[in-house]
Amino acid sequence: MVRSLLIRGMLVGLLAGVLAFAFAYVFGEPQVQHAIDFEDLLVARTGAPPEHELVSRGVQRTLGLATGTIALGVALGGMFSLVYAYAYGRIGVAGARLTAAILALVAFTTITLVPFTKYPANPPTVGSPDTIDKRTLLYFGMIAITVLAFVAATRIRREYLERLGAWNAGIAAGAVFVVVVAVAQLILPAVNETPAGFPADVLYRFRLASLGINATLWLTIGLAFGAAAERLLAPADRRGPAPSAELAS
Amino acid sequence: MSETLVERHSGAVAGPIASPKELLPYAIFAGVLLALLVYFVGAEEGAASLIGGSSVHEFVHDARHLLGFPCH
């Protein structure tokens, strides 16, 4: 069962990577090019010779971009399927598709959206090469903190479910999540590395495109994996004493 | 949607499909391999370098920026 889910997860991730590439190519690449043009302008002003290109821009924005988005899609799809295999039947909702949709929404929120509010995506030129170690650590650290805060919140919700009721237990869990994330974001250092004169509109559109790419990834994984998992799990579902088993269809 | 949720809460929830013991080997082997994949897209030849040079970094460079990983 786990093996079948893992294979489906990686295939679904492949599809998600292809769609994310299409989104990235259309909405992201123009902004990357604007950023690189700005960088070239800065370099030209200093009178230094232009940088030698190891991989041409043409390859970077097509084959390279596709390889990156598809590889990440496969990795995330595979990991998603393993979390799904654990979460299915344990998170209080039934239905293969509903479970996948909820998990994908949680993944997008905790891995992309919330960490983004502290360390958003940056186009080329924004960010100093000297601080890459620190920024990488902070980026993955912020994701880890957010995911752990969410796991802690779900535990708290479960703990107080009986005593407080579903609504208030949910509020308590949400409050814990928000407070932990807020405190972490206040403590962690800010990264302010946008060079003077960098076009604000390009930065805004680039970041919006980045959110869109990640949303495409998780939306595809959530919906397509739900469909694939339902086909796999449907026989097991029907065996259960569930008169409403077809309701979610 | 909410009606479905409520209805299904009333006893129609299917049980778990995999025990933690069953999941552990997958979590270790597949998890490590998939994490390595994330690493190559997101961080190789940035903060750390496994194979040296900067060809991987340059090749997936646009994806790294657009997916939100730190770069440059």
Ligand SMILES: [Zn+2]
């Ligand atoms: Zn870069």
